[in-house]
Amino acid sequence: MNKSKIPSPFNPEEFRKEGHKLVDTLADYLGDALSGKEIPVLPSNDPERLAQMFSFESGGGENEPLNDFLKRVISGSNHLHHPHYIGHQVTSPLPVAVLAQFCTTLLNNGAAIYEMGPVNMALEKNVVNRFGAIIGYSGKYDGIFTHGGTAGNLTAMLAARQVKTDYNIWEEGVKDNRRPGYMISEQAHYSVGRNVKIMGLGYESTIKVPVDSHFRMRTDLLEEIKNEAEKRGIKVISVIASSCSTATGSYDDLQTIADFCEKHNLWMHVDGAHGMGVLFSDKYKGLISGIERADSVVIDFHKMLLVPALNTLVMFRDGEKSFETFAQKASYLFQKSQDNVWYNSAIRTIECTKSALGIIAYTALKYYGNSYYREYIDSRYDLARSLATIIKSDSQLELTVEPESNIVCLRFAPEGYNELILNQINSVIRAKIVMEGSFYIVQTELDGKIWIRLTIINPVTSEDDLKDLLLKIKKIGNSEIS
Ligand SMILES: Cc1ncc(COP(=O)(O)O)c(C=O)c1O
Structure with a gap:
């Protein structure tokens, strides 16, 4: 008898059967959620009780059919496709993006280096090119994907620090009296201030700029606040604009911030995690007038671009700068001749292995990016x-x-x-x-x-x-x- 070498957990026929059942379950769920059926948007469950409900013995333990278990997962979850989900900035993902992610999850091509995710890297490149064009960058722009806006902001802020410090801060660390500072709006997302602390710069390096009655950064105060920070021994290196802010969705004045950054040779970063969807809107694109002057921009696909979390694109006006961020070499991964190539993403990201974020973003753009x-x-x-x-x-x-x-x-x-x-x-x-x-x-x-x-x-x-x-x-x- 010809015995199959495939261990039973990998049985392709079992996968087919369970996969079909799951897609049916999800399609029914999607229909119900979108129609606004009388299901609680967030089923009310005490965390301890929920942990009990999902004990390993629950539902019959390992004998519980997979589809029954996943139905329990669905029913206890927050239903983001329900029309009454009007909460945090996480999207109800497009089914095509979900299917692409289902596919990439099985392939598991973690894209730290080209060989481990060749198609992903190719598609990342094309997404970056599309965004470079719609942002209005010219020349040698580039971009990379990260897991989330927090990591995206940190990546851009590290690039700013490396480029705008007059010694190799990555290798030599922060020196007394030469502490770099970032000017941020009082309404900036908390990840921005937290990133400054993650970089070990301490609270003084976060230089807060008050907001006006529309919760936009007070650009009339930039000059004065920079001077004050410098008197305290902080070397201001960057201004971080919000497009838009988290709490009220307010857009900072990018043109004025760009003028200020150009005047003082500062790195202009735009946290567009939420609000960069307007790149696709003729009607609202004016809100980000000046975006093409930003040194870096963060765009969350999992917010206003309808892709499953987490999926973030960091764009750099000068692509070369993104290679300066992490100066360390992992020689076992990168051959010398391949040091500065776009298709080895780990050179430029905090993460080593990543999900195939480019494929998922590309799929959404391919089918829905034009209209x-x-x-x-x-x-x-x-x-x-x-x-x-x-x-x-x-x-x-x-x-x-x-x-x-x-x-x-x-x-x-x-x-x-x-x-x-x-x-x-x-x-x-x-x-x-x-x-x-x-x-x-x-x-x-x-x-x-x-x-x-x-x-x-x-x-x-x-x-x-x-x-x-x-x-x-x-x-x-x-x-x-x-
Ligand atoms: C403006 C802004 N920046 C950054 C973030 C953090 O993004 P993520 O949750 O993808 O890390 C958020 C999240 O709400 C945000 O609103």
């Missing part, structure tokens, strides 16, 4: 503006600021209540709505006030969904004050 992205971005940004109009017309509701992106902050604020009470009420409103599972929304604090924060990221969320949410906010708010 759907534009339609998607425009409709989400338009909807945020319509919602703001409705909020402003309601005397019990308050809008933080006119939305520039698809992020809207509001609160229940009837007249006659002090800030402390309003803060408590708005926290209770958000907690109750999330707990009952009718919507998934988040909250943020700005100037000591608690705001309900919405990111209209899901392509099927409609104005009616948002009106239902406002009614719910007011219903709970009024019952709290009565």
